[in-house]
Amino acid sequence: MTSAMSDLPKVQCIARARIPTVQGPDIFLHLYQNDRDNKEHLAIVFGENIRSRSLFRRNAGETQEERMIRGAYVGKLYPGRVKADVDEKQGLSLSFDEKTGELVVEPNTTWCDKDTLVRIHSECYTGETAWSARCDCGEQFDRAGKLISVEREGDIVGGNGHGVIVYLRQEGRGIGLGEKLKAYNLQDLGADTVQANLLLKHPADGRDFSIGRAILIDLGISNVRLLTNNPDKVAQVEQAPYLHCVERVPMVPLSWSGNHKDGIHSKEIEGYLRTKIERMGHLLQKPLTLHTNNDTNHQSTPIA
Ligand SMILES: [Zn+2]
Structure with missing residues (x-):
């Protein structure tokens, strides 16, 4: 276990901030540095009880204001608040190991043992920002957010969801x-x-999920319910020490729902999904309707 752990990239969460979203709950955006590349990988965290060890660790000589500014606070910030480690309005507080400065995991929090819904998502500028219908990355990203936002956080009803989207800056399956x-x-x-x-x-797929694994471990997550169709991602999550994939939650394309208003409809997306299934082993089983070259006839080709 020691050698496997040392193979894992070292990650450090350097800032965290609350982001109110246009639909759904507030989220906490976590920005990470690592010792493998210079990219700003992110974790989008739903729920108050998932906490980064590296962010919350007390640094020597650090003031409470400095901790609040980098996001290492409990509860909610409000004008005039002076303590990062105590939210007096909500009656929340954190405790730390006096010698190491490490956050102490309180037994009454659910975040260390709970099965956590996770999406490990690779950046796709075209699919997420430029409305591309060549791939379904934007749709998958949105759906992951919706599914995680309705997860219950322990006994909290109507909370802010529970789970994480790890957002890795590896555009184009890692080729840029x-x-x-x-x-x-x-x-x-x-x-x-x-x-x-x-x-x-x-390579057909040059992505590396090891930074994603390191980020999940930093967030104190051990039992992962992974939102993916990609068996390679499941295998990569299983590799890491402390991480266990307890469930694979499939991401079925919305365009397969039978409602033609839903999801992405283009001949490019059909080729893209077909290649994922036939060439990359993705675990999608619903028959895929393929358009012929001249696009006038529709031919149904089941892919199992
Ligand atoms: Zn994409």
């Missing part, structure tokens, strides 16, 4: 946005998503 745009041109020239990456001399 510029190379991804070239891959899209190759796809328009007839390649599928795997072939396009290989033609550009990149």
